[in-house]
Amino acid sequence: MPELPEVEVVRRGLERWVSGRVVAHAEVLHPRAIRRHVPGATEFSARLKGRTVGPAERRGKYLWLPLDGSDAILAHLGMSGQLLVVEPDSEPERHLRVRIGFTDGGPELRFVDQRTFGHVLVTGMTHAGGRDVPEPIAHIAADPFEEHFDDDGFAHRLRARQTEVKRALLDQSLISGVGNIYADEALWRARLHGARPTAMLTGPKVAELLAAARGVMAAALSEGGTSFDSLYVNVNGESGYFDRSLAVYGRRDEPCSRCGAPIIRESFMNRSSYSCPRCQPRPTGGAA
Numbered sequence: 001m002p003e004l005p006e007v008e009v010v011r012r013g014l015e016r017w018v019s020g021r022v023v024a025h026a027e028v029l030h031p032r033a034i035r036r037h038v039p040g041a042t043e044f045s046a047r048l049k050g051r052t053v054g055p056a057e058r059r060g061k062y063l064w065l066p067l068d069g070s071d072a073i074l075a076h077l078g079m080s081g082q083l084l085v086v087e088p089d090s091e092p093e094r095h096l097r098v099r100i101g102f103t104d105g106g107p108e109l110r111f112v113d114q115r116t117f118g119h120v121l122v123t124g125m126t127h128a129g130g131r132d133v134p135e136p137i138a139h140i141a142a143d144p145f146e147e148h149f150d151d152d153g154f155a156h157r158l159r160a161r162q163t164e165v166k167r168a169l170l171d172q173s174l175i176s177g178v179g180n181i182y183a184d185e186a187l188w189r190a191r192l193h194g195a196r197p198t199a200m201l202t203g204p205k206v207a208e209l210l211a212a213a214r215g216v217m218a219a220a221l222s223e224g225g226t227s228f229d230s231l232y233v234n235v236n237g238e239s240g241y242f243d244r245s246l247a248v249y250g251r252r253d254e255p256c257s258r259c260g261a262p263i264i265r266e267s268f269m270n271r272s273s274y275s276c277p278r279c280q281p282r283p284t285g286g287a288a
Helices: 004-017 041-046 151-160 165-169 180-189 205-223
Strands: 023-028 056-061 062-067 071-076 083-085 096-102 107-112 120-130 131-135 264-268 271-275
Touching: 004 062, 004 071, 004 083, 004 205, 023 041, 041 120, 062 131, 062 165, 062 180, 071 083, 165 180, 165 205, 180 271
Parallel strands: none
Antiparallel strands: 023 096, 056 062, 062 071, 071 120, 083 107, 096 107, 120 131, 264 271
16 A cells, blocks of 8 residues: 555645646546545536645645645545546546546546545545644644654654554554555664564654654655555656665565565564564563
8 A cells, every 4th residue: 555655756746737727527437436525426526626726735645635715635545546647638547437627628637546445535624733634534643744743742652552563653543654664664774673562662762763764754755655566656657666675575585684684574464564583573571
């Protein structure tokens, strides 16, 4: 699933190609794509017609296009969702779900989703976490690149959780935008095993982990994000290439670039966790 860097790459593309334009029409080609827009396809299209699109924004894995009149188009890419900017006369993509045209006759915005786990909707806005956000994501925590992200508050809440550190990193109500890939990478950088109890972490160690998460996601963003297949692309259909720079994720049995020990894979919440057994020993007690 796309994480913060991949979604930010898409946001930047929308900022360049869609912001400032006026919607001429919107067409829903698959009802599941707007399943969370309760009024349905007709109201979705009518609510968009004639609206001016503002600067694209993001929180964690969610992105949205503000509309004049205090609404927004909110999107979550799910496992395979793509927001593409293409010429209106281009052939429809095989899994095209929603298309939005503009009054200037230029490139249209298309939502393509093979597995239909993603969704788009038009929604009102509210204030949460220091900024205006779409109402359905008011419960989502700020991400570590937001201006109002509170490092000390995050450390306090993390250490108060009775859980393992990787589970905490994936909790979008605690910190948003971090998924399985970047959690593993951040933990490797901070030399922490994902099973470390959060209550055992010192304040400085939490700060180190947060810096590691920011660092690896910033590095991924500079390379267009991580693409393991053709399902994640930017608005122009191009894949990212940070997968070449991953230290542990997906590198089972390969040597750790720091110490040379073979990377191991462990089952975790119906997924996989990757770590170095020497740099990140499984906790046996004591302080972090």
